[in-house]
Amino acid sequence: MADLAAPRRATGGVSTPPAAPAARRGPSKRVAGRAVEVAFLVPAVLYLVLFFGYPIVKNVVMGFQEYTTRTFFTGEAPWVGLANYAHVVGDAVFTRSVVNTVLFTAGSIAGQFVVGLAIALFFHKRFALSGVLRSLILLPWLIPMIAGTAVWRWILDTDNGALNRILSALPFVDVRPEWLTSTSLALVAVIGVNIWLGIPFNMTILYGGLQEIPEELYEAGALDGATGWRAFRHITWPLLRPVVTVVLVLGVVYTLKVLDVILGLTGGGPANATQTIALASYMSSFREFDFGAGAALGNILIVMSLAFAIVYLRANRRAVDE
Incomplete structure (x- = not known):
């Protein structure tokens, strides 16, 4: 009896119920936490499935069907197997x-990355009005694509373009290049415009990567003589490589499917000099209304993008491991 009364006296004569074991509260908390995670995850998954998964699957299926305007009325899309792929690959323009797609992508990515990296390194040094100048460089990225291509179409016009007028005003220059109507210059001009449009993206991402490199590494490297090019080679480039990977992969995937720049400047001409797979897919789908052939060309672009991403990521991982 004395032993039973002791706990009551210690708590002022009021008995307290025993605390619930922690093991009983654990599973319920885990279930509730998992339910919250699922509640946040489901909308994102549904969004990806509806707006990314379904279009990709539908495009892949359409590539094996005879999908035309008649399909919208009858609902019939006969299965033709690889006939669409044979048709587009056998085309003389393919x-x-x-x-053109390879040249356009390689030239655009090289120009955008080199110029973007140079500008990012320039702005990495602090100086007056650097923030204002960085904001101005973002303008090509903010201007609507149609407006940008319309301005460049005027600038590159052979007779009344601003670029040819400037060239004519220079001494010892007596040429008026046909930037958009020459089969040898049209692709170069389109690549130049696309480089101008892509520089802000490369500069912004690379500048953010440079900001994450600790200044102490440069100070330590300077003590060992690593300045200038040596500092870039042994400090900046290795630490910037993950950001470079993101920039290049995203840049290639985006550039492969560029349509509006070419469509607004040359429309694929002259004489198919600027015709790309993305433009051919658009023409097949929305000019000839052969959606099956257009889907087949789109699927070829997807395969090219995946192939580049896989090869580059593996090569970059091997270089990092070495």
């Missing part, structure tokens, strides 16, 4: 489109 080889030219592939070459």
Whole structure:
């Protein structure tokens, strides 16, 4: 009896119920936490499935069907297997489109990355009005694409373009290049405009990566003689490589499917000199209304993007491991 009364006296004569074991509260908390996670995850998954998954699957299926305007009325899309792929690959313009796509992508990515990295390194040094100048460089990225291509179409006009007028005003220059109507210059001009449009993206991402590199590393490297080019090679570039990977992969995937720049400047001409796979897919789908052939070309672009991403990521991982 004395032993039983002791706990009551210690608590002022009021008995307290025993505390619930922690093991009983644990599972309920985990279930509630998992329910919250699922509640936040479901909308994102539904969004990806509806706006990314379904269009990709539908495009892949359409590539194997005879999908035309009649399908919208009858609902019938006969299965034709690889006939659409044989048709687009056998087209006389397909080889030219592939070459133009590779040249356009390689030239655009090289120019955008080199100029964007140079500008990012320039703004990495603090000076007056650097923030204002960085904001101005973002203007090409903010201007609507149609407006930007319309301005560049005027600038590159052979007779009344601003660029040719400036060239004519220079001494010892007596040429008026046909930037958009020459089969040898049209692709170069389109690549130049696309470089101008892509520089802000490259500069912004690379500048953010440079900001994450600790200044102490440069100070320590300077003590060992690593300044200038040596500092860039042994400090900046290795630490910036993950950001470079993101910039290049996203840049290639985006550039492969560029349509509005070419459509607004040349429309694929002259004589298919600027015709790309993305433009050919658009023409097949919305000019000829052969949606099956357009989907087949779109699927070829998807395969090219995946192939580049896989090859580059593996090569970059191997370089990092070495």
